[in-house]
Each structure stands twice: as C-alpha cells, then as structure tokens.
Amino acid sequence: MSAQDSRLDSVLARGYQHGFVTDIESDTVPPGLDEETIRFISAKKKEPQFLLDWRLRALERWFTMKEPHWGKLQYKPIDYQGISYYSAPKAKADGPKSLSEVDPKLLATYEKLGVPLHERARLAGVAVDAVFDSVSVATTFKDRLAAAGVVFCPFSEAVQTHPELVEQYLGTVVPYGDNFFAALNSAAFTDGSFVYIPPGVRCPMELSTYFRINAAKTGQFERTLIIADKGSHVSYLEGCTAPMRDENQLHAAVVELVALDDAEIKYSTVQNWYPGDENGKGGIYNFVTKRGECRGRNSKISWTQVETGSAITWKYPSCVLRGENSVGEFYSVAVTNNFQQADTGTKMIHLGANTRSTIISKGISAGHAHNTYRGLVSVMPSATGARNFTQCDSLLIGGHCGAHTVPYIETKNPQAIVEHEASTSRIGEDQLFYCLQRGLSEEDAVNMIVSGFCRTVLKELPMEFAVEAQNLLAVSLEGAVG
Amino acid sequence: MTSLLSIQNLHARIGDREVLRGIDLEVPAGEVHAIMGPNGSGKSSLSNVLGGKPGYEVTSGSVSYRGRDLLALAPEERAREGLFLGFQYPVEIPGVNNTYLLRAALNASRRHRSQSEVDAYDFLELVRGKAKLMKMDESFLSRGVNEGFSGGEKKRNEILQMLVLEPQLAVLDETDSGLDIDALKVVADGINSLRSPERAIVLVTHYQRLLDHVAPDRVHVLARGRIVKSGGPELARELEQRGYDWLLEAEAA
Numbered sequence: 001m002s003a004q005d006s007r008l009d010s011v012l013a014r015g016y017q018h019g020f021v022t023d024i025e026s027d028t029v030p031p032g033l034d035e036e037t038i039r040f041i042s043a044k045k046k047e048p049q050f051l052l053d054w055r056l057r058a059l060e061r062w063f064t065m066k067e068p069h070w071g072k073l074q075y076k077p078i079d080y081q082g083i084s085y086y087s088a089p090k091a092k093a094d095g096p097k098s099l100s101e102v103d104p105k106l107l108a109t110y111e112k113l114g115v116p117l118h119e120r121a122r123l124a125g126v127a128v129d130a131v132f133d134s135v136s137v138a139t140t141f142k143d144r145l146a147a148a149g150v151v152f153c154p155f156s157e158a159v160q161t162h163p164e165l166v167e168q169y170l171g172t173v174v175p176y177g178d179n180f181f182a183a184l185n186s187a188a189f190t191d192g193s194f195v196y197i198p199p200g201v202r203c204p205m206e207l208s209t210y211f212r213i214n215a216a217k218t219g220q221f222e223r224t225l226i227i228a229d230k231g232s233h234v235s236y237l238e239g240c241t242a243p244m245r246d247e248n249q250l251h252a253a254v255v256e257l258v259a260l261d262d263a264e265i266k267y268s269t270v271q272n273w274y275p276g277d278e279n280g281k282g283g284i285y286n287f288v289t290k291r292g293e294c295r296g297r298n299s300k301i302s303w304t305q306v307e308t309g310s311a312i313t314w315k316y317p318s319c320v321l322r323g324e325n326s327v328g329e330f331y332s333v334a335v336t337n338n339f340q341q342a343d344t345g346t347k348m349i350h351l352g353a354n355t356r357s358t359i360i361s362k363g364i365s366a367g368h369a370h371n372t373y374r375g376l377v378s379v380m381p382s383a384t385g386a387r388n389f390t391q392c393d394s395l396l397i398g399g400h401c402g403a404h405t406v407p408y409i410e411t412k413n414p415q416a417i418v419e420h421e422a423s424t425s426r427i428g429e430d431q432l433f434y435c436l437q438r439g440l441s442e443e444d445a446v447n448m449i450v451s452g453f454c455r456t457v458l459k460e461l462p463m464e465f466a467v468e469a470q471n472l473l474a475v476s477l478e479g480a481v482g
Numbered sequence: 483m484t485s486l487l488s489i490q491n492l493h494a495r496i497g498d499r500e501v502l503r504g505i506d507l508e509v510p511a512g513e514v515h516a517i518m519g520p521n522g523s524g525k526s527s528l529s530n531v532l533g534g535k536p537g538y539e540v541t542s543g544s545v546s547y548r549g550r551d552l553l554a555l556a557p558e559e560r561a562r563e564g565l566f567l568g569f570q571y572p573v574e575i576p577g578v579n580n581t582y583l584l585r586a587a588l589n590a591s592r593r594h595r596s597q598s599e600v601d602a603y604d605f606l607e608l609v610r611g612k613a614k615l616m617k618m619d620e621s622f623l624s625r626g627v628n629e630g631f632s633g634g635e636k637k638r639n640e641i642l643q644m645l646v647l648e649p650q651l652a653v654l655d656e657t658d659s660g661l662d663i664d665a666l667k668v669v670a671d672g673i674n675s676l677r678s679p680e681r682a683i684v685l686v687t688h689y690q691r692l693l694d695h696v697a698p699d700r701v702h703v704l705a706r707g708r709i710v711k712s713g714g715p716e717l718a719r720e721l722e723q724r725g726y727d728w729l730l731e732a733e734a735a
Contacts, residue, residue: 429536430573437533437569438587438643439561439594448586452577452626 029086035059038187041086045156050167058176058186065180071343072372072404075285075312078250085188085221141205148204150234151196155223158194165196169227173256173293173320181252181287181314185221189254192223197232197263206462208237222253228263230296235266237465251310252287261296261323266304268461269317270469272476273309278338278367283311290317291347294326294355302329303346304460306469308476311340316374318347321355321383328357331457333469335476336369336401345375345406350383350416359390362454365401366477372404379416386416394424395453397446397477447474484549486511486651486682487532492543494531501527503707504543509651512679516693516718517686519704520726525686526570528704529655533567534560547651561587562594564650566643568657572636575627580639581609583627584646591647612645615675617668633660641672652676653684658692670695690722705730 029037038059042052067078145152151162159166176186197203228234238255251273257265267290276283286309292301303317319328330346348357363371377388394403405422427449435445451458451470458466487509494502501524509515519525531538532545534557545552552560561567575583589599600608609623616638628636637657644652654673658666673683673696685692693701693715701717702709703726710729711717721729 428573431575433533433535433557434569434573434575435583435587436557437561437567438583438647439558439590440583440586441558441590444586444590448578448583449575452575452579455577 029084031084032081033059033083033085033184033188037085041188041190044086045159047159048163048167050163051159051170054171054176055187058183059188061177062180062183062187065177065183067180071314071374072370072406073312073314073341073343075341078285080184083220083250086190144204148201149198150201150203150207151194152207153194155189155192155194155225158196158225162194162196165227166194166225169225169256169258171256173258173291174254174289179289182254182289185223185252185254185289189221189223192225192253194224195226195234195236197228197234199230199232201229201232203232203234206235206237220251222251224253224255225258226256226265226267227258228260228265228299230260231262232260233264235462236268237462238267238269239271249283250285250287253289255288255290255317257292257301259292259294259296259299259301259323259326262298263296264300264302265292266302267292267317268465269303269305269307270461270465270472271305271307271309271313272472274311275309275338275340275476276311283340284309285312286310286315287312288315290315291320292318292328293320294323294328294352296326297323297352298325299323300327300329302327302331302460304329304331304457305333306454306457306461306472307332307334307342307344308472310342313340313342313344315342315344316346318349319357320349320351321357321386322351323355324352325354325356326352327355329460330357330359330361331460332360333362333364333454333457333473334371334373335364335473336366336371337476338367338369340367340369342370343372343374345373347376348378348388350377350379350386350388350413352383354385355383356386357388359388359392360456361390361392362457363392363394363403364397364450364453364473364477365394365403366397368400370402370404372406374406374408376408376410377418377420378408379411379413379418381412383413384415386413388416388418390418390420392420392422393453394422395450396424396426397450443474443478446477450477485509485546486548487552487684488546490544490546492528492531492545493541494527494538495541496527496537496539500541501538501707502531505704505707505709507702507709509682509684511650511682513699514677514683514685514696515700515702516698517684517702517704517709518688518718518721520730521688523704524707525688525704526655527707529567529570529653529684529686532560532565532653533557558590559594562591564591566647566649566652568637568640568644568652568654570656570659572628572640574629574631576629578627580625580627581606581623584609584643587643588646609642609646612642615645616642616672618642634662634665637661637669638665638672641669645672645676648676650680651682651684653686655686656688657685658687658689666692667695690718693718703729 029040035056038055042055174182176183195207226236257267259265273284273286294301301319307313317330321328328348334342334344336342346359359375361373363373365371373392379386392405396403403424407420409418411418431449432445450473458469461469485508489505489507492502492505517525540553585605592599610620613620613623618638628639631639637660657669661669670692698715701713701715703711
C-alpha cells in the first residue's frame with residue numbers, strides 16, 4: 001500500500017470525528033484536512049464559487065503529492081491530519097491575561113530590541129483589546145492610501161471587495177500545484193494580505209504588515225498577493241523584528257508578486273519566529289513559497305530578507321523575469337544559531353531579453369546550526385543578453401556549525417553572462433582579539449564583525465528597518481561566542 | 483619609584499613550545515623602552531602575552547601594571563585600563579567602519595572610567611584632527627577597518643588609533659616594519675607626540691631605524707625568550723653595527 005493510500009485511508013477512517021454538520025457557527029474545526037474542511041473554511045469566509053473550486057482543486061492535487069526532502073533539513077515527520085485548519089477570529093481568551101503571564105525570556109528580548117512598552121503586550125498576544133491607541137494611526141494610514149487609489153487590506157476582505165482582481169491574479173505566479181507546501185496553502189489558507197497599486201501610482205508610504213492591525217493573526221497558512229500595475233511603485237515590509245508569540249509549529253505561506261510594465265516592487269522581510277530553545281526543542285517550521293513575476297517590460301522585483309527565526313527554514317524567494325529588460329534582485333542575510341537549520345536561497349528565471357539579476361546571500365552560522373544556500377540561475381533560450389551576478393558568503397562562528405552552498409546554473413542561451421562568487425570564513429580569533437584589545441566586549445566585537453559582514457544586504461533595507469535588523473542580529477547571536 | 487609595568491620571571495608557552503623563559507623588565511612611567519632581538523627571540527610573544535592573546539599559557543612569573551595583577555585581567559579590561567597593543571599585522575575587518583570601531587573603543591574605555599561617552603559629531607572632529615597629524619586622507623576614516631589598506635597604511639592606522647585612545651602604556655610590535663622613510667617619520671612623530679611623564683611606551687623592533695626618530699631611554703635585547711642585555715640608547719647603535727650574534731654567543735657560552 002502506498003503512503004498516499006494510507007493517508008487517504010486514515011482520513012476516511014476518521015470520517016466521523018468532525019461532526020460539524022450543525023456547527024457552522026463554531027470557531028474551530030477539529031484537526032484534519034479533507035474536502036469538508038475546505039468547504040467549511042470557504043463557507044465561513046463567504047467566498048465566491050471560483051475560490052472554493054480553486055481550493056478544492058489544490059486539495060485534490062495535494063493528496064497526490066509528497067513532502068519534499070531534498071533540502072538539507074532534518075525534522076520529525078509532520079502530522080498534517082493532526083492540525084486544525086481553521087480557528088478564526090481567534091479567541092483572544094486563549095492568550096495570557098497580562099504581561100506577568102508571558103514568558104520572561106520573551107519580555108527580555110523585547111527589552112533588548114527596544115520595543116516600546118505599549119507594544120509588548122500586543123506582540124505577546126495579551127488578551128487586552130485596545131492596548132494602545134492604534135485606531136487613529138490605522139485610520140490616517142487608510143485615508144492616505146485610499147486617496148492614492150491603493151488597495152491594501154486583508155486577503156479575505158479583498159475577496160469580497162475586489163473579487164475580479166483576485167480571480168485574475170491568484171495562482172498565476174505560484175500555481176496551486178507548484179509544490180507540496182504551496183498546494184497545502186492554496187487549499188487551506190486562512191488569510192493574508194492583498195495589495196493593488198493602480199497604474200502610474202507611487203505608493204505614498206511603505207506598506208507594512210505591522211500596521212495591518214485588523215488582521216494581526218493571519219494564522220499559519222498566510223497568503224499574500226501584491227500587484228503593481230503599469231508604472232507603479234511599492235515598497236512592502238513584512239514582519240516585525242520583535243518575536244511574535246505563536247503556538248502553530250508549522251507555517252506554510254505563499255507570497256505572489258506581479259509587476260507589470262515599468263512597475264517596481266520592493267519586498268523586505270525581517271523574520272524572527274521562535275527558533276526553539278538552546279537545546280533545539282520547539283521552534284517554528286517555516287516552509288514558504290515566495291515568487292515574483294516581472295511580467296511587464298522594464299519591471300523590477302527586489303527581495304530583501306533578514307532571517308533569524310524559525311527552527312527550520314525552507315524558503316527561496318524567486319523572480320521570474322518574463323518582461324524584456326526586467327530586473328530581479330535578492331539580498332539575504334540568514335542567521336542560524338544553536339540547533340536552527342536554514343535551507344534558503346533564490347531562483348532567478350530569465351525568460352525575457354536583456355533581463356538582469358543580482359543575488360547577494362550572506363549566511364551566518366553559530367552553535368550547532370546549519371545554513372545552506374541553494375540557488376538556481378536559469379537562462380532560457382529566449383533570454384538573449386541576460387546577465388546574472390551571484391555572491392554567496394558564509395560566516396562561521398565557533399567550530400560546531402556548518403555552511404553549505406548549492407548553486408545551480410542552467411544557461412540555454414550562449415550569450416548569457418553568469419557570474420558566481422562564493423566565500424566561507426570563520427570569525428577569526430585574530431579579528432576578535434583585535435577588537436578586544438581596543439576595549440570592546442566580546443559581544444560587541446562579534447556584533448560588529450557580523451554587521452560588517454552583512455553590510456551590503458542591510459543597506460538595502462529601509463532605514464528604520466535596518467537599525468532594527470542590526471539589533472536583531474545582535475540578539476540572535478547572543479552567547480554565540482565564548 | 484614604582485614602575486608602571488613590572489615583569490618578573492615571566493615564563494609562557496604556546497602548546498609545548500616555551501616562548502618566554504624568564505623575562506624580567508621594569509618600565510617606569512615617562513620612559514620609552516626598546517625591545518630588540520633577532521627573529522624568533524620572543525618579541526611578539528611578549529607583546530601578545532601582555533595583551534592577553536588567547537593561545538599563550540603563562541606557566542610562571544608575574545606582571546604588574548599600575549600596581550595590579552595584569553594577567554588576572556581579560557584582554558578588554560587591560561585595554562580599558564589603558565594598555566594599547568600596536569599590532570605587527572593588523573587584521574582587516576570588512577564592512578566595519580574604521581571610525582565606528584574607534585569610537586566604540588574610545589567609549590568603552592570612557593565608560594570604564596565613568597566618563598561620559600563622546601557623540602558621533604565630536605568624535606569625528608577629534609579623529610579628523612588626529613588623521614591630519616598622521617597625514618592620512620580622510621577617506622580612510624570611512625573605509626572598512628584596514629580593508630584594502632597597504633602595509634604602511636595599516637601601521638599608520640594603528641598609530642592613529644593609539645592617538646585617539648591615549649593609552650597609559652603602549653606596546654608597539656614592529657610598528658616600523660613595512661614603512662618607507664616618509665611614513666616612518668610620520669609614525670615616529672605620532673609616537674613622540676604621545677610621550678609624557680605619565681605614560682610609557684615599549685617599542686618592539688628588529689632594527690635601529692625607528693630609534694633614530696624615537697629616542698629610547700632604555701634598550702633591552704631579547705634572545706631565546708630572555709632579556710640577555712640591557713643598556714642605554716648606545717646599545718641600539720652597537721647592535722646596529724655588530725648585529726646580534728656576539729650577544730647570542732656570549733649567552734650560549
């Protein structure tokens with residue numbers, strides 16, 4: 001009997017457990033994923049038929065797929081039928097009642113990151129409704145965007161207000177059958193963000209998930225769709241440098257970006273989910289599919305990410321360079337400490353003529369962690385004049401960690417120019433001693449050496465984000481030396 | 483009069499190799515001492531042990547600095563107590579701004595002495611002045627620490643750091659090596675500008691030529707991990723003429 005059959009069997013065997021026939025008003029479904037669950041989620045969200053059909057096709061495909069294991073990652077098997085796929089407008093009552101109930105370690109981290117006091121409670125998930133005066137902030141924010149014609153709202157809201165845009169673009173960059181985790185997300189996604197920038201509009205402010213307070217809890221299967229129409233420009237910030245309290249161990253998000261003619265999307269991420277404790281216990285498993293398509297000519301998509309969180313990271317923000325003269329960029333810092341594992345990188349698919357891409361990847365490993373860069377640069381026959389430059393640097397701190405670089409290069413056009421540079425270095429005793437001899441503490445010395453190493457990536461981040469990211473690197477590497 | 487630095491019967495090794503075999507040295511405040519000797523005599527080892535570089539094991543003897551047990555202090559504490567080590571081969575730290583490191587270093591020492599920190603603006607003012615003294619282009623200040631510097635530029639940068647940190651005891655390890663004659667003059671001027679009755683400077687060098695510009699009060703010859711001869715400035719000139727062999731032979735006899 002194949003694994004797939006046994007999975008189907010186990011689903012069938014549990015057929016009676018749901019029992020939500022009369023319970024459509026309930027907030028949580030019992031664990032397990034099948035057609036009923038999907039119908040339930042879709043009905044709960046009052047989704048149009050096309051979306052339900054799409055989810056069901058994704059589910060059907062997912063049942064035929066196997067979890068990928070080509071990444072250099074080791075983890076215990078995930079029980080997909082043991083997860084509850086819908087627990088909406090989450091009962092805040094489940095959270096801690098006050099800051100005194102929150103893990104002191106988490107609070108200590110907020111302290112070090114300089115998170116304002118009134119923010120800490122919200123991030124820690126404290127069950128207080130209006131911890132800070134966010135409404136006015138959000139309102140001004142919404143007014144300014146509306147004036148520019150920018151749509152920025154929770155995904156579920158966009159399904160109601162702009163179904164035609166959702167139907168036109170959803171799954172056009174990451175099809176539901178793209179990979180195991182994308183299929184799972186397509187079937188079961190609960191919410192996420194939706195952005196549409198009209199032609200010729202330069203978005204008047206950085207769009208940040210941080211401000212999207214009305215959808216603070218998007219859950220573990222987040223779906224983001226960003227469309228930059230002709231000649232528009234948007235900078236999107238995902239995440240927050242403060243660690244979010246989160247009980248879901250498995251996260252499988254999908255992000256799709258579409259840039260039309262002359263449009264530009266800059267997508268910055270600071271990801272800082274719970275990485276597990278110093279012994280490798282707990283921590284989030286993060287399996288993300290992020291892809292942008294430069295669909296129009298002269299369009300540009302730029303990914304910048306600083307990853308310090310999660311126990312397991314499987315993530316390859318990619319660019320499909322379809323439009324002539326389009327540009328794809330990937331700037332990444334991935335930090336792993338203790339027993340964290342990261343297998344991350346990018347794909348640059350050159351389809352259009354004179355397309356250009358740049359990849360700068362900085363991997364930092366400390367403790368017993370393993371950090372893998374996995375990247376693909378693919379130049380198709382149509383991509384005459386394509387160029388790529390790749391630079392992958394790894395920094396090791398201590399003697400028990402590892403760095404691995406797995407670059408794939410495929411060129412089917414003889415005129416393409418593809419350059420690859422790679423380096424691995426260890427924080428030298430000599431560098432460290434030099435700083436100590438000048439009076440710096442060991443911690444400050446390591447932080448300084450690490451931020452120097454990451455400089456070319458950090459300068460791509462929006463200013464205030466860059467400062468936070470630097471603090472975050474410091475916190476993530478605490479105790480890495482000595 | 484008590485010495486600023488007092489070394490007694492210092493023995494140290496790296497792994498199984500004994501590199502210091504009973505050093506005795508007294509350096510009073512206000513003096514410049516030169517430590518000379520052939521390659522492999524233990525000159526750099528002595529500097530490194532004083533700075534607290536990992537890898538060296540002190541097996542016996544003692545070092546007192548400003549009346550305290552120097553060997554009991556961590557490297558960064560020694561630095562904050564005013565001990566500066568000028569490196570023979572200064573390392574590159576890519577991406578770390580030269581000025582940034584130096585300001586962090588100065589403020590670490592100032593915090594240690596319960597002084598207020600110097601802000602970025604005032605610091606820039608200060609460091610620009612010192613850079614001018616070292617005839618260094620201002621562009622060096624915003625470059626990565628020693629990143630892509632030539633050998634001579636690295637050495638000037640060491641002295642620049644010393645001038646900013648104003649240490650009480652500077653141990654300069656072969657600061658003159660790799661310098662052309664103009665640079666040597668600039669570096670020597672930098673060192674001389676720091677001479678004062680409260681400070682002491684230890685010049686570790688292979689050649690006489692730096693001592694033509696920075697006049698030492700005392701000269702010590704190191705051989706096989708021990709000081710085999712001490713004298714006044716005339717000893718350096720004698721070494722220049724006669725080389726080290728006669729001393730080594732006398733020692734072996």
